[in-house]
Amino acid sequence: MKILITGGAGYIGSIAAKYLIDSGYEITVADSLERGNEWAVDPRAEFLKGDLLDKKFIGKVFSRSFDGVIHFAGYISTGESIEKPELYYKNNIGSAMNVLEGMASSGSDNLVFSSSAGIYGDAGIMPISENSKCSPPSPYGETKLTVEKILKRQKIKSISLRYFNAAGAMPDTGLGEAHLPETHIIPLAIESAVKGKEFSLFGTDYPTIDGTCVRDYIHVLDLAEAHILALKALRENKIFFPAYNVGTGKGYSNKEIILMVEKISGKKIKIKKQERRKGDAAILVADNALIKKTFGFEPKHSDLKIIVQTAYNWYLKKIG
């Protein structure tokens, strides 16, 4: 089965590409490398380098049809999106529109879209179900919600997967998180532990167990599996709902993450308390009952210890 993976040189896309190839899928990766790495593209995949905002590149990618498309490509930083909203509207919505156009013109069907828990905002009631109010606190979240709305009006079959916090790595294969700049707490805390750098803890007065933000961490391998399940459902026309949360249902505070990194690394982290960041909700924890019930999804690698241990091993490998 031929699958196009956009953003397959990025963190989640590169690991998903490897996982799908190992599961017997034939993969084409399309990525500009603007925020990804060529070394992360699986050598068994066909690699097309280009910008999905470029119609000529879209024509090249969709010069043949695909049995399915996973659209990971996009910009991912909440903070950057608050500073430069137009960049996010243009890239995240524009690339999705172009991919849809390419799919229609080439007769491709079955789209899995990388949505995000960033569409919910401070939902109030925890855990957050797919029916919870969507009130994105950032342009990043708005782009995800907008694309979800566009997809609902398309003939092309699609499923949006609303990831909570993707985390963890596959150090044995040389794949893991390598964002530049890095904005995610686990790699940043690991870097602080290893290099003895100060760690900025944003917000210590949230209405949570210890005053710091609470998030739901899902291992990238579990995320990859969720994409296979979604692709199968699309191919078999078993699309019961347009969007599914992908999380574990368990939340960890930022302080708990720091403690786990200290435990795994055996090093104390120097914490610098900072003001809250704009766009950060206090708690984001998934109600994952829908994806479990509909697709039989079960996270297998998302124990926090496994997540931090694999991310730590990957960090040590990356810095040599």
Ligand SMILES: NC(=O)c1ccc[n+]([C@@H]2O[C@H](COP(=O)([O-])OP(=O)(O)OC[C@H]3O[C@@H](n4cnc5c(N)ncnc54)[C@H](O)[C@@H]3O)[C@@H](O)[C@H]2O)c1
């Ligand atoms: N990392 C997370 O915790 C998380 C959580 C929720 C949702 N998501 C979503 O998952 C997807 C993947 O996230 P990631 O962490 O792997 O990000 P990433 O930045 O590592 O990868 C994104 C890739 O998309 C490519 N790209 C961006 N715009 C492009 C364009 N116009 N044309 C071609 N390529 C382009 C980049 O070069 C990069 O390789 C994103 O859509 C993100 O919003 C991620």
